[in-house]
Amino acid sequence: MAADQAPAHRAGGELPVTGIGIDLSEETIFTWGAPPLKFGAGAVDEIGFEMAQFGARRVLILTDPQVNALGIPARIAESLTRHGITSEIFDGVHVEPTDDSMDKAAGYAREQGPWDGFVAVGGGSSIDTAKAVNLLTTDGGSLMDYLNKPIGAGQAPKQQLKPLIAVPTTAGTGSESTAMCVLDVLSMRVKTGISHWRLRPTLAVIDPLLSLTIPPEVTASAGQVQTTAGALYTQSKAGTVGTFSVVLTSVNGVSANGQTAYFLHGTATVTLAGQGTAAPSTATITATF
Numbered sequence: 532m533a534a535d536q537a538p539a540h541r542a543g544g545e546l547p548v549t550g551i552g553i554d555l556s557e558e559t560i561f562t563w564g565a566p567p568l569k570f571g572a573g574a575v576d577e578i579g580f581e582m583a584q585f586g587a588r589r590v591l592i593l594t595d596p597q598v599n600a601l602g603i604p605a606r607i608a609e610s611l612t613r614h615g616i617t618s619e620i621f622d623g624v625h626v627e628p629t630d631d632s633m634d635k636a637a638g639y640a641r642e643q644g645p646w647d648g649f650v651a652v653g654g655g656s657s658i659d660t661a662k663a664v665n666l667l668t669t670d671g672g673s674l675m676d677y678l679n680k681p682i683g684a685g686q687a688p689k690q691q692l693k694p695l696i697a698v699p700t701t702a703g704t705g706s707e708s709t710a711m712c713v714l715d716v717l718s719m720r721v722k723t724g725i726s727h728w729r730l731r732p733t734l735a736v737i738d739p740l741l742s743l744t745i746p747p748e749v750t751a752s753a754g755q756v757q758t759t760a761g762a763l764y765t766q767s768k769a770g771t772v773g774t775f776s777v778v779l780t781s782v783n784g785v786s787a788n789g790q791t792a793y794f795l796h797g798t799a800t801v802t803l804a805g806q807g808t809a810a811p812s813t814a815t816i817t818a819t820f
C-alpha cells in the first residue's frame with residue numbers, strides 16, 4: 532500500500548519512543564498527500580486538454596446556481612468541446628451540502644450517466660458534492676454505507692473512482708486537495724463526512740481570476756477558518772489557548788474588468804498558558820495579515 536493510502540504508523544505503533552536521545556513523546560510522523568495542481572491565470576481553459584489525457588468522452592460538470600450564473604461552467608464546457616468531449620452541467624449543488632442534496636445530485640448523475648469523468652467547479656460545497664457523486668455512481672451503495680462511523684458504516688470504496696478535476700472558486704477549504712467530503716445529515720442534525728484516499732480529486736486546477744467575484748462575506752468566512760485553524764494548531768503544539776481574538780483593521784478591494792476581489796487585513800492574537808513545564812508561563816503570539 533502506498534504511503535498516500537495508509538495512516539501514519541510508528542513501528543510497533545506505541546508512544547513514547549525512548550532510547551534514541553530525542554524526545555518523541557508526541558506523534559511526529561504524518562503523511563502528506565495532494566493531487567497534481569495546475570495553477571495560473573487562464574488555467575481553467577486547459578481543462579479540456581487535461582480531461583482528454585484521461586481518455587474521457589463524456590463528462591458531468593457539477594456546480595451551484597450562483598457559480599453557474601457567472602458562466603465559469605459554460606467556459607469549462609467549451610474547453611471540453613474543443614477536445615472532443617461532450618459534457619452536461621448540473622447546477623443543483625446545495626451550498627453547505629446535505630445527505631438529501633448529495634443524494635439528489637447522485638440521482639441525477641445516475642439517470643443521465645454513465646460518465647467518464649467529473650469536473651467540480653465552485654467552493655467546497657461543489658467539490659464535496661462531486662466527490663460523493665463520483666463515489667456513489669462508480670462504487671454503488673448509499674451515503675450511509677460510506678459515512679464515518681458511528682454515523683455510517685465507514686465502508687471503504689472498493690474500486691478506483693472516475694477522474695475528478697476540482698476547480699476551486701473560493702480559498703479556504705482546500706477540498707480540491709483533500710480526501711474527504713463533508714455534509715450535514717439532516718435527520719441526525721450532525722455534520723460529518725466520508726474520508727478515504729480514493730475520494731481525492733485526480734487534478735486540481737486553480738485559476739486565481741475565478742476568485743474575483745467572491746462576495747466579501749465568503750472571503751471573511753474563509754479567513755476566519757484559517758485563523759481558527761492556526762489557533763488550534765498553536766494550541767496543540769504550544770500550550771492551552773487562554774484567549775484568541777481577531778481584529779479586522781481594513782478591507783480593501785482590487786478591481787479588474789468591473790469585478791472586485793476583497794482582501795482582509797488585521798491582527799490575530801493568541802494568549803497561551805504554558806503546560807508541562809516546571810513553572811507556569813504565558814505567552815502572546817500576534818500575527819498580522
Ligand SMILES: NC(=O)c1ccc[n+]([C@@H]2O[C@H](COP(=O)([O-])OP(=O)(O)OC[C@H]3O[C@@H](n4cnc5c(N)ncnc54)[C@H](O)[C@@H]3O)[C@@H](O)[C@H]2O)c1
Nearest residue numbers: 597598627654655656700701704706709711713741744745
Ligand atoms: N472537503 C474538505 O476537505 C472541506 C474542508 C473544509 C470545508 N469543507 C466544506 O466546504 C463547504 C464550504 O465551502 P466554501 O466556503 O468554499 O464555499 P461554498 O462552496 O459553500 O460557497 C459559498 C458561496 O460562495 C459562492 N461562490 C463561490 N465561489 C464564488 C465566486 N468565485 N464568485 C462568486 N460567488 C462564489 C457560492 O455560490 C456560494 O453561494 C462547507 O460545506 C464545508 O463543510 C470541506
